[in-house]
Amino acid sequence: MARPVNSITRFNMTSLALGLAFLYLPIVILVIYSFNASRLVTVWGGWSLRWYHEFFNDRAMLDAAWMSLSVAAVSATLATLLGTLAAIGLARGERFRGRALFSGMLYSPLVMPEVISGLSLLLLFVALSAERGFWTVTIAHTTLTMCFVTVVVQSRLSALDRSLEEAAMDLGCDPVRAFLMVTLPLIAPAIIAGWMLAFTLSLDDVVIASFTTGPGSATLPIRIYSEVRLGVKPEINAICTLVIALIAVIIVVASFASKLSNARGESAAPL
Amino acid sequence: MSARRIFARPARLAAIAPYLWMVLFFLVPFGFVLKISLSQTAIAQPPYTPVFDFTEGRAALAAAFAQLSFDNFRLLVSDNLYILSYLRSLVVAVTSTLILLLIGYPIAYGMARLPRRWQGVAMMLVIVPFWTSFLIRIYAWINILQHDGLLNQVLLALHIVSAPVVWLSTDTAMYLGIVYSYLPFMILPLYATLSRMDASLLEAANDLGASPLRAFWLVTFPLSLPGVGAGALLCFIPIVGEFVIPDLLAGSNSLMIGQTLWLEFFTNKDWPVASAAAVALLLLLVPPLVLYDRLQRRQLAGKG
Numbered sequence: 202m203a204r205p206v207n208s209i210t211r212f213n214m215t216s217l218a219l220g221l222a223f224l225y226l227p228i229v230i231l232v233i234y235s236f237n238a239s240r241l242v243t244v245w246g247g248w249s250l251r252w253y254h255e256f257f258n259d260r261a262m263l264d265a266a267w268m269s270l271s272v273a274a275v276s277a278t279l280a281t282l283l284g285t286l287a288a289i290g291l292a293r294g295e296r297f298r299g300r301a302l303f304s305g306m307l308y309s310p311l312v313m314p315e316v317i318s319g320l321s322l323l324l325l326f327v328a329l330s331a332e333r334g335f336w337t338v339t340i341a342h343t344t345l346t347m348c349f350v351t352v353v354v355q356s357r358l359s360a361l362d363r364s365l366e367e368a369a370m371d372l373g374c375d376p377v378r379a380f381l382m383v384t385l386p387l388i389a390p391a392i393i394a395g396w397m398l399a400f401t402l403s404l405d406d407v408v409i410a411s412f413t414t415g416p417g418s419a420t421l422p423i424r425i426y427s428e429v430r431l432g433v434k435p436e437i438n439a440i441c442t443l444v445i446a447l448i449a450v451i452i453v454v455a456s457f458a459s460k461l462s463n464a465r466g467e468s469a470a471p472l
Numbered sequence: 473m474s475a476r477r478i479f480a481r482p483a484r485l486a487a488i489a490p491y492l493w494m495v496l497f498f499l500v501p502f503g504f505v506l507k508i509s510l511s512q513t514a515i516a517q518p519p520y521t522p523v524f525d526f527t528e529g530r531a532a533l534a535a536a537f538a539q540l541s542f543d544n545f546r547l548l549v550s551d552n553l554y555i556l557s558y559l560r561s562l563v564v565a566v567t568s569t570l571i572l573l574l575i576g577y578p579i580a581y582g583m584a585r586l587p588r589r590w591q592g593v594a595m596m597l598v599i600v601p602f603w604t605s606f607l608i609r610i611y612a613w614i615n616i617l618q619h620d621g622l623l624n625q626v627l628l629a630l631h632i633v634s635a636p637v638v639w640l641s642t643d644t645a646m647y648l649g650i651v652y653s654y655l656p657f658m659i660l661p662l663y664a665t666l667s668r669m670d671a672s673l674l675e676a677a678n679d680l681g682a683s684p685l686r687a688f689w690l691v692t693f694p695l696s697l698p699g700v701g702a703g704a705l706l707c708f709i710p711i712v713g714e715f716v717i718p719d720l721l722a723g724s725n726s727l728m729i730g731q732t733l734w735l736e737f738f739t740n741k742d743w744p745v746a747s748a749a750a751v752a753l754l755l756l757l758v759p760p761l762v763l764y765d766r767l768q769r770r771q772l773a774g775k776g
Contacts, residue, residue: 217586228608241620291487317711347490425607
């Protein structure tokens with residue numbers, strides 16, 4: 202009898218386990234060391250919340266964290282709005298003039314090196330003599346993250362059964378009403394997941410923010426980055442752990458949203 | 473008129489706002505990069521002499537065209553610093569992509585062979601680090617790799633080395649950081665093609681007497697090539713322009729092009745040369761971008 206092809210061989214399991222350990226171990230170690238009482242990052246001095254205390258008394262870091270959170274919230278909301286509209290245009294607009302350019306513009310930022318996006322946006326802002334700070338970073342992040350939202354929402358829209366919309370229209374709905382009453386509730390989980398993705402991407406960015414921000418308005422990653430260049434500091438471990446915790450909450454919400462969309466009998470978005 | 477066609481009109485109208493946004497904040501900025509790459513460096517704020525001034529009419533525009541300067545590009549090809557950093561970027565990107573393939577393939581293969589209900593969990597586990605801040609993950613490695621970091625402590629305790637090894641500011645650390653950061657980008661497209669593969673093909677190969685290894689080379693691997701291509705390009709393209717990882721983990725004696733661009737821009741304040749470097753980097757990336765776009769289209773066509 203033939204060996205069942207789907208059997209989990211030892212090799213498969215080992216490579217999978219090693220791969221996952223490689224992905225997670227550094228993060229786990231970072232989290233553990235953030236509770237280290239010792240000033241020396243590498244010597245274990247017992248459990249302590251000392252570095253969290255330090256962070257909450259660090260005015261500059263707190264300002265940067267606040268700036269990052271507000272940029273992320275505003276840019277993710279703008280990006281979700283624009284990205285969803287773009288996805289509707291691409292998934293439901295059939296053929297239209299400039300479609301190739303449109304999808305090209307939306308797909309290239311996904312792989313474009315950040316130094317190029319950052320530099321080009323800065324040159325635009327300088328040419329417009331825009332004052333650099335909160336809004337310029339927000340616009341830059343919106344431009345980058347709306348492309349990710351488009352991909353997530355578009356794949357969900359393409360997987361959707363179009364006969365539902367058509368049925369609504371046969372029953373007398375105009376297209377806008379059919380979209381709002383039938384399509385929108387069905388793609389809502391993908392839109393939520395898109396917002397979460399945009400939020401975390403914005404919270405993560407160093408390069409584009411460095412180009413587009415002005416003096417005196419550094420984001421959290423910019424501050425972390427300049428501290429890290431000087432060496433490891435226990436306070437940074439604590440900040441990173443807090444960011445990881447925040448992102449973990451976001452992931453849980455996003456995966457709940459995508460579970461919800463699975464329960465409705467459609468395949469989940471790719472991200 | 474079909475319901476589909478009626479739906480298309482408002483859908484197209486919906487695209488107008490994002491279309492304008494992308495033209496203004498993605499396409500137009502490239503025009504500025506091109507323009508400034510062709511202008512002269514000046515010690516001023518902003519530090520370049522303007523090339524075009526649209527307010528002065530057509531004659532002035534023609535005169536400005538005559539003044540366009542390719543000096544910045546000439547500098548790029550004549551100065552070893554730029555050539556070397558381009559070459560280094562290519563070498564680093566090719567090497568890292570190969571390592572990523574070697575590590576990512578077995579993992580994606582293992583995932584695709586899991587029972588269905590575990591596959592979703594495994595995919596989630598691979599995606600989660602992608603969500604976790606990339607800067608934090610690089611920082612986590614600095615923690616481990618530093619002089620008295622965990623890795624050296626473990627190696628010393630196990631008597632594998634007798635003195636701490638220098639890990640930071642080496643190419644080894646940089647490759648580790650790149651592979652670590654880009655692994656999900658390699659695994660996901662590979663997993664997507666491997667999990668879609670028809671298992672009966674392997675059973676057929678098995679029934680016809682092929683050994684598992686032979687069946688892999690003759691059936692599985694050729695069928696997974698679209699995933700290999702997508703994963704390789706998805707990693708290669710951004711790695712060429714990578715800045716943060718080499719800046720934090722590699723030594724400073726040889727720079728990648730992203731670092732050179734950053735240095736010209738922020739340290740030397742030479743915006744025209746930085747723009748010229750960006751244009752050259754973009755040209756370098758056009759062929760892989762086009763290739764990636766083709767692959768995506770073909771896969772979408774294959775699915776529909």
